[in-house]
Amino acid sequence: MSETAKSPLERPRTQPEGSHHIDGAYVADAGGRPLPVIYPADGSTIATLEHAGPDLVEQALAAASRAQPAWAAMTGTERGRILRRAAEIIRERNDELSRLETMDTGKPYQETVVADATSGADALEYFGGLAASITGEHVQLGDDFVYSVRQPLGVCVGIGAWNYPMQIACWKAAPALACGNTMVFKPSETTPLSALKLAEILTEAGLPDGVFNVVQGDGAVGSALVGDPRVAKVSLTGSVPTGRKVYAAAAEGIRHVTMELGGKSPMLIFDDADLDDAVGGAILGNFYSSGQICSNGTRVFVQKGILPAFLDRLAERLGHAVIGDPLDPTTSFGPLVSQAQLDQVLGFVQAGRDEGARLVTGGERLDREGFYMSPAVFADVTDEMTIAREEIFGPVLSVLSFETEEEAIARANATPYGLAAGVFTRDLRRGHRVIGKLDAGSCFINAYNLTPVEAPFGGVKLSGVGRENSRAAIEHYTQLKSVYVGMGPVEAPY
Numbered sequence: 001m002s003e004t005a006k007s008p009l010e011r012p013r014t015q016p017e018g019s020h021h022i023d024g025a026y027v028a029d030a031g032g033r034p035l036p037v038i039y040p041a042d043g044s045t046i047a048t049l050e051h052a053g054p055d056l057v058e059q060a061l062a063a064a065s066r067a068q069p070a071w072a073a074m075t076g077t078e079r080g081r082i083l084r085r086a087a088e089i090i091r092e093r094n095d096e097l098s099r100l101e102t103m104d105t106g107k108p109y110q111e112t113v114v115a116d117a118t119s120g121a122d123a124l125e126y127f128g129g130l131a132a133s134i135t136g137e138h139v140q141l142g143d144d145f146v147y148s149v150r151q152p153l154g155v156c157v158g159i160g161a162w163n164y165p166m167q168i169a170c171w172k173a174a175p176a177l178a179c180g181n182t183m184v185f186k187p188s189e190t191t192p193l194s195a196l197k198l199a200e201i202l203t204e205a206g207l208p209d210g211v212f213n214v215v216q217g218d219g220a221v222g223s224a225l226v227g228d229p230r231v232a233k234v235s236l237t238g239s240v241p242t243g244r245k246v247y248a249a250a251a252e253g254i255r256h257v258t259m260e261l262g263g264k265s266p267m268l269i270f271d272d273a274d275l276d277d278a279v280g281g282a283i284l285g286n287f288y289s290s291g292q293i294c295s296n297g298t299r300v301f302v303q304k305g306i307l308p309a310f311l312d313r314l315a316e317r318l319g320h321a322v323i324g325d326p327l328d329p330t331t332s333f334g335p336l337v338s339q340a341q342l343d344q345v346l347g348f349v350q351a352g353r354d355e356g357a358r359l360v361t362g363g364e365r366l367d368r369e370g371f372y373m374s375p376a377v378f379a380d381v382t383d384e385m386t387i388a389r390e391e392i393f394g395p396v397l398s399v400l401s402f403e404t405e406e407e408a409i410a411r412a413n414a415t416p417y418g419l420a421a422g423v424f425t426r427d428l429r430r431g432h433r434v435i436g437k438l439d440a441g442s443c444f445i446n447a448y449n450l451t452p453v454e455a456p457f458g459g460v461k462l463s464g465v466g467r468e469n470s471r472a473a474i475e476h477y478t479q480l481k482s483v484y485v486g487m488g489p490v491e492a493p494y
């Protein structure tokens with residue numbers, strides 16, 4: 001690992017015009033509790049926003065309710081055109097948006113410039129393209145027939161996590177809006193900036209006022225949104241404990257939900273795998289975004305024959321990680337998002353040591369300002385250790401060894417989570433056979449953590465319900481009305 005020279009890109013403006021974006025305009029709430037935004041690379045405060053009070057939550061929900069019928073009455077082609085225009089604006093401003101995302105999250109610019117706003121633009125483009133083809137079906141029943149109409153749900157609430165703020169906002173807004181819903185989106189209080197940019201860009205692209213609104217705040221604000229009777233659907237990206245609360249609150253009103261929650265995903269590396277592909281997959285699946293990715297393959301099961309070579313190569317390649325100022329384009333590994341997250345992850349590293357796992361490399365708090373630690377690899381990890389059971393959400397990779405395919409599958413599935421899974425092997429039949437038996441929603445063979453908008457994304461078991469992206473998302477933002485049409489006389493018994 002090396003540290004970069006300081007040659008950061010120009011810093012974007014980080015203080016927004018207002019904390020919230022409601023009815024097509026920035027809104028401030030002078031009386032709201034202050035919400036400081038911290039740059040994870042140095043701990044400085046780069047903006048101060050406010051948590052929304054009850055009046056602002058009301059304002060946002062009222063705006064979304066008011067705007068919904070007219071938005072739904074537009075044709076899909078018209079709605080889609082606005083979403084695709086917003087995608088174009090995002091691409092034009094990708095550089096500035098990426099620098100803002102880097103300052104909000106601490107993720108290296110090298111990542112945000114290819115994986116955040118651009119992924120959001122993909123979603124707006126994709127669902128903008130689908131909007132005109134959202135249809136029901138027609139079923140002929142003799143002379144009678146039934147037709148179904150795919151209708152929007154109404155007002156949707158989106159609640160985001162802090163690791164991919166822009167991407168999460170777009171992955172929720174794009175399908176919701178394409179289907180004729182309106183949305184109130186609450187970003188994570190840790191990373192509140194880029195969702196405001198999305199609202200601004202959508203307005204610039206021609207989105208009618210009130211269709212997409214952003215309110216800031218913590219769980220209390222999220223909870224106020226989820227419990228409102230005007231809300232038809234809640235889509236959350238967050239941890240399992242928050243998911244339980246939000247799902248239960250949504251159940252009160254029998255609201256639709258999409259839950260994108262945490263994971264402890266397995267990656268199975270067989271003796272016959274291409275060593276560098278497997279090591280590359282393990283790096284992408286554990287250290288990208290400093291390991292703060294829900295679908296990470298943090299339990300790396302390596303077959304005995306390839307284990308020594310795998311560990312050597314992994315440690316060697318980790319030595320090439322460039323840790324530094326995330327605004328420096330050469331930096332490939334940045335800080336964690338907050339002091340609290342860093343403390344939590346270092347606590348897991350300590351637990352790994354205490355329980356007898358072997359720290360191969362990293363796991364140290366770095367002696368520099370900001371929330372930095374070195375990427376950690378543990379070997380000799382066993383299934384019952386804390387680091388093999390609990391979601392860490394940081395740069396900690398656990399290597400577990402195995403002998404047979406059956407054993408690896410059984411151990412990989414022995415978790416309450418089921419978000420993602422990966423297999424590395426050169427044996428085509430084994431790749432498909434093994435992935436078929438793994439309990440996970442988002443799976444990879446000889447790849448890891450690639451999440452194009454065309455692929456359904458989401459988990460099984462505690463990792464969630466519903467799917468984001470792909471055509472599947474349309475099902476989760478619409479409901480079917482069926483209409484039976486009688487063409488003959490009505491036969492009644494009396």
Ligand SMILES: NC(=O)C1=CN([C@@H]2O[C@H](COP(=O)(O)OP(=O)(O)OC[C@H]3O[C@@H](n4cnc5c(N)ncnc54)[C@H](O)[C@@H]3O)[C@@H](O)[C@H]2O)C=CC1
Pocket residue numbers: 159160161162163164186187188189217218219220221222223224226237238239240241242243245246259260261262263293294295391393419459463464
């Ligand atoms: N499956 C997926 O797609 C992803 C899942 N995640 C998961 O997110 C977690 C990390 O993100 P965090 O922001 O720390 O999660 P978190 O669960 O602490 O917070 C998520 C969001 O929920 C809000 N919230 C908290 N309590 C609430 C309540 N009672 N009612 C309504 N909203 C409430 C928070 O303010 C935040 O906006 C990890 O567990 C990770 O695995 C993260 C990214 C993607």
